């Protein structure tokens with residue numbers, strides 16, 4: 229029986245596998261990390277093209293089944309492991325030390341951990357070069373959204389600060405068994421080697437972005453009102469003016485550079 233709390237929706241429409249592996253641009257010099265191999269349909273496709281696959285599965289029963297099914301493959305390593313507890317930098321280093329030129333993450337992720345894990349992976353120093361994942365469609369759209377768009381959020385800014393995401397394809401719920409309640413989508417994210425903007429204090433930048441987007445449809449002047457831990461109205465207004473941005477703009481229309489200008493003015 230699939231365990232809903234572990235996001236166990238298994239891919240049964242295998243026509244999407246080709247698109248996933250194509251987006252990952254795999255070669256034998258790549259090591260691939262797969263979180264949640266489940267019954268191994270994607271694992272098998274990855275093994276056919278990558279140098280090796282490191283598959284991490286939290287469900288012991290599924291990890292054992294995968295051993296029985298694909299354990300004979302020399303280029304597969306299966307770990308019965310909770311991916312939320314992984315030291316990604318150490319894993320990346322370990323795979324590179326084995327001689328692989330690139331480390332990529334290719335996974336059909338359980339919905340409940342996708343948003344946090346992607347940021348964590350992207351922020352990892354010397355982490356995966358490319359991430360190709362199946363996630364909830366709404367999350368995929370937020371990752372890729374541009375200023376002014378319906379899905380643009382603090383999360384879009386965070387993902388795009390660390391990486392360059394592209395929306396590959398929507399995947400209907402009927403492609404999975406059991407079908408989830410919502411659609412999914414395949415996203416490809418290339419990790420940036422250098423961030424697109426210079427920040428003296430990235431942590432503060434993200435705290436502020438989060439605060440601003442709590443009321444993303446209010447004007448810039450009013451968006452922080454009632455949000456705890458944010459600058460006072462006077463300090464805030466001064467910073468917006470110094471950054472040369474119109475008070476009547478809404479956070480949802482600001483690009484990353486404009487937000488960075490406000491943060492820099494605040495820091496001064």
Ligand code: SAM
Nearest residue numbers: 234237238239264265266285286310311336338
């Ligand atoms: N890759 C398979 C497929 O495409 O059919 C299964 C994908 S299913 C959406 C998610 C998989 O992630 C399940 O096998 C589930 O047991 C596993 N999983 C859930 N939470 C996990 C965690 N914290 N660490 C590792 N694997 C996890």
